[in-house]
Amino acid sequence: MWLRSHRPAAALMKKSEGTRRDFLRACIAGAAVLGTGGSMELLEAAEQSSALVKSRVVIARDPMLRGAGTTVDSKRALNLLDHAMQALFDADHPADPWKNLVRPGDRVGLKVNALGGHAFSSNLQLVEAVCERLQEAGVKANDIVVWDRDTEELERAGFHISSAPNHVQCFGTDRTGYEEDLVTYGSVGSRLSKILTRSCNVLINMPLLKDHDGAGVSMALKNMYGVIHNPNKYHPNGCNPYIADVNMLPDIRTKMRLTICDATTAMYEGGPAYKPQYSWKNNALMVSRDPVALDYVGWQAIERKRAEKKLKTLEAEKRAPLYIATAADAQHRLGTNDPRRIAVIEAQAGR
Amino acid sequence: MAREMISLADVKFPDVSPINEIARGAELGPRLLPLDRRSFLKCAVMAGAVCGISAFAEPCAALLPWAGGPTQGDSQFTAEARFYEKLQNKKIKCKLCPRECVVGDRERGYCGVRENRGGTYYTLVHSRVCAAHIDPIEKKPLFHYLPGTLAFSLATAGCNVNCKFCQNWDISQVRPEQIRADYAPPKTVAELAKQNRCPTIAYTYSEPVIFSEYLMDTADAGHEAGVRSVVVSNGYMQTESLKAAYGKMDAVKIDLKAFSESYYRDVVGGELKPVLDSLVTLRKLGKWTEIVYLVVPTLNDSDSEFRGLVRWIKTNLGVDVPVHFTQFHPQYLLKNLPLTPVPTLERAKAMADAEGLHYVYIGNVPGHPAQNTYCPKCRHLLVERVGLTTGQILIRKGSCPFCKQPIPGIWHA
Numbered sequence: 001m002w003l004r005s006h007r008p009a010a011a012l013m014k015k016s017e018g019t020r021r022d023f024l025r026a027c028i029a030g031a032a033v034l035g036t037g038g039s040m041e042l043l044e045a046a047e048q049s050s051a052l053v054k055s056r057v058v059i060a061r062d063p064m065l066r067g068a069g070t071t072v073d074s075k076r077a078l079n080l081l082d083h084a085m086q087a088l089f090d091a092d093h094p095a096d097p098w099k100n101l102v103r104p105g106d107r108v109g110l111k112v113n114a115l116g117g118h119a120f121s122s123n124l125q126l127v128e129a130v131c132e133r134l135q136e137a138g139v140k141a142n143d144i145v146v147w148d149r150d151t152e153e154l155e156r157a158g159f160h161i162s163s164a165p166n167h168v169q170c171f172g173t174d175r176t177g178y179e180e181d182l183v184t185y186g187s188v189g190s191r192l193s194k195i196l197t198r199s200c201n202v203l204i205n206m207p208l209l210k211d212h213d214g215a216g217v218s219m220a221l222k223n224m225y226g227v228i229h230n231p232n233k234y235h236p237n238g239c240n241p242y243i244a245d246v247n248m249l250p251d252i253r254t255k256m257r258l259t260i261c262d263a264t265t266a267m268y269e270g271g272p273a274y275k276p277q278y279s280w281k282n283n284a285l286m287v288s289r290d291p292v293a294l295d296y297v298g299w300q301a302i303e304r305k306r307a308e309k310k311l312k313t314l315e316a317e318k319r320a321p322l323y324i325a326t327a328a329d330a331q332h333r334l335g336t337n338d339p340r341r342i343a344v345i346e347a348q349a350g351r
Numbered sequence: 352m353a354r355e356m357i358s359l360a361d362v363k364f365p366d367v368s369p370i371n372e373i374a375r376g377a378e379l380g381p382r383l384l385p386l387d388r389r390s391f392l393k394c395a396v397m398a399g400a401v402c403g404i405s406a407f408a409e410p411c412a413a414l415l416p417w418a419g420g421p422t423q424g425d426s427q428f429t430a431e432a433r434f435y436e437k438l439q440n441k442k443i444k445c446k447l448c449p450r451e452c453v454v455g456d457r458e459r460g461y462c463g464v465r466e467n468r469g470g471t472y473y474t475l476v477h478s479r480v481c482a483a484h485i486d487p488i489e490k491k492p493l494f495h496y497l498p499g500t501l502a503f504s505l506a507t508a509g510c511n512v513n514c515k516f517c518q519n520w521d522i523s524q525v526r527p528e529q530i531r532a533d534y535a536p537p538k539t540v541a542e543l544a545k546q547n548r549c550p551t552i553a554y555t556y557s558e559p560v561i562f563s564e565y566l567m568d569t570a571d572a573g574h575e576a577g578v579r580s581v582v583v584s585n586g587y588m589q590t591e592s593l594k595a596a597y598g599k600m601d602a603v604k605i606d607l608k609a610f611s612e613s614y615y616r617d618v619v620g621g622e623l624k625p626v627l628d629s630l631v632t633l634r635k636l637g638k639w640t641e642i643v644y645l646v647v648p649t650l651n652d653s654d655s656e657f658r659g660l661v662r663w664i665k666t667n668l669g670v671d672v673p674v675h676f677t678q679f680h681p682q683y684l685l686k687n688l689p690l691t692p693v694p695t696l697e698r699a700k701a702m703a704d705a706e707g708l709h710y711v712y713i714g715n716v717p718g719h720p721a722q723n724t725y726c727p728k729c730r731h732l733l734v735e736r737v738g739l740t741t742g743q744i745l746i747r748k749g750s751c752p753f754c755k756q757p758i759p760g761i762w763h764a
Contacts, residue, residue, distance in 0.1 A: 115457065178529065182683070189515075189684045213455060230524050232463035233513050233620075236450075270440060273456040 055290035060084035062350035083349035104138035109200030114157035120274035121157035186245035190228035211271035216321030220291035292335025428479035441470035464509035476507035495760025499741035503544035506556035515684035537572035555583035586629035677714030
């Protein structure tokens with residue numbers, strides 16, 4: 001299943017100059033994506049036969065993202081986003097990746113993380129940059145909704161709340177409520193935000209890079225706790241297997257297209273609430289279509305920072321993010337946590 | 352049975368009992384034991400109650416003066432929690448239940464109704480009533496406590512476990528802001544109970560552990576007004592908080608959900624041992640306690656589990672504790688299992704009887720003779736019940752009128 005996250009079908013089509021064998025491989029993978037009967041076996045065979053297929057995680061950096069000040073510069077944020085997306089999609093032009101992701105008529109949800117207030121929530125300039133690129137790709141402004149669970153939290157984080165026509169929408173699930181019916185997978189039974197179920201067919205996940213006292217780390221997969229009505233029930237046992245199970249809920253799994261992890265400011269200890277003393281100005285973005293690979297790479301980044309600060313590893317603290325392996329296991333297949341199958345691509349912006 | 356969400360402002364007051372005996376009776380027709388004409392008429396009266404045409408189902412808009420009024424703001428429902436300790440970095444450790452959630456700033460505990468705000472822990476559900484109803488006390492079920500009387504029953508959102516069979520998951524498994532609620536301060540509840548001729552306030556439906564502060568304040572207000580309090584709880588609580596909160600109760604019903612740690616871990620999301628400890632503590636406190644054991648097919652219905660349960664009760668609580676083996680109905684996350692067969696309940700009762708327990712009942716099976724209370728000595732019928740209604744109550748001065756055997760319980764207001 002993680003093949004799906006490597007390259008969109010359109011990209012495969014463009015590269016169809018290969019051999020008959022390559023063509024068949026692409027067909028098999030395509031059939032697997034479409035859920036054709038017996039697809040798992042075909043997919044496994046395709047995975048085994050294709051040593052080159054890796055999940056891409058791009059880390060794009062701009063040391064001058066904030067210029068001489070403390071606030072992220074809007075133009076540099078857009079430039080950083082473009083570098084990240086072009087590296088992820090091997091694209092020459094900033095608009096190209098977005099045309100592979102969305103098309104006119106799509107209704108796109110940007111699931112941000114606004115729990116940390118103004119100091120530590122999904123970066124406003126970055127969210128604006130994403131909205132700009134989506135509109136350039138043909139998505140109407142009012143078909144974009146920036147959301148998290150609570151409107152007041154979004155306001156505290158600095159977002160402008162709006163449900164006006166012809167504008168990007170921005171509000172919390174408290175405005176729409178949750179679906180009445182439970183959806184279940186594995187150990188999880190939850191109601192989903194109506195914003196996800198009714199207002200979008202494409203989900204772009206915009207989490208933060210941070211330490212989490214329960215889960216170990218909180219990035220792409222954990223951010224989906226903001227989609228369900230009962231996240232408090234799924235924090236025991238390091239949130240494992242709950243995080244993986246939540247991400248298997250059909251509306252999440254099928255609508256998720258991309259993760260743009262805001263690592264402009266990150267936290268290596270004391271999370272999830274913002275603790276300035278444990279944060280660092282990282283001036284980076286992480287983007288991937290494989291949320292498991294992104295979480296794995298982000299975890300390693302947090303461990304490196306912890307080592308630099310002479311802190312114990314998360315494993316030594318008995319809070320290693322075990323949910324990442326669960327998300328990659330045979331029951332979930334949400335992506336890969338195998339470093340041999342992850343291509344980490346560094347992209348430098350702002351030069 | 353479909354059930355709409357409860358609000359005090361609702362004109363109709365649907366049934367929210369955890370042991371929804373009446374409603375289920377309709378589903379259980381073929382399983383009912385043969386009824387005589389008198390019993391049939393009683394059942395019909397009860398069915399009427401469910402449909403909202405008897406005193407039991409009196410519309411709450413007429414009962415509750417605040418119903419339909421403006422819902423209060425968050426601050427109205429927020430009070431500092433009483434069972435927690437402060438930690439470093441603005442964290443707290445909750446000391447209400449055995450989970451001992453360590454909660455960071457602006458985070459909530461497992462129950463979802465307690466929040467850390469800057470290092471101080473708050474309950475968000477004080478006086479925040481999302482369900483209220485006037486029920487027969489038999490609906491709790493409490494069979495040895497003021498039979499035939501009414502209980503002013505209420506709940507807030509939230510629960511400290513997540514039972515896969517929860518009947519009230521749409522109020523127990525939500526955060527308070529996700530459900531409509533009304534402001535019902537303790538004194539108002541006590542006054543309303545009295546006005547509606549309810550000698551008892553019952554904290555029930557969701558899980559009263561998580562609204563302990565409200566329960567304690569309301570019990571105090573009730574006692575000042577001459578109204579008693581009972582609680583229907585899972586008993587998953589720390590000993591000190593249990594003593595402080597349930598020490599104010601006049602009777603307690605504990606849902607002992609199984610007699611195995613694995614069931615508590617996999618089906619309930621809790622632990623067995625603290626619940627057993629709570630039962631022992633309640634006995635030491637001298638609180639009148641009854642136990643309900645919901646028998647779930649294939650999960651907690653083995654002979655060995657029944658035997659272990661009843662022997663533990665006999666050894667640790669004595670033979671006079673009423674035990675109700677009740678029928679499971681497919682709900683919430685356990686819709687794949689069937690109703691508990693009545694013979695399974697009868698097997699559990701037979702084992703408990705054989706071990707020498709004096710008061711063993713079968714619940715959720717209207718018309719079953721094991722809903723009645725019999726003298727353990729002379730076997731005479733002492734309290735007759737059909738569903739939730741009480742027929743003859745023959746107990747006199749706490750004893751059997753035929754052989755003078757004392758019958759434990761609280762029989763008179």
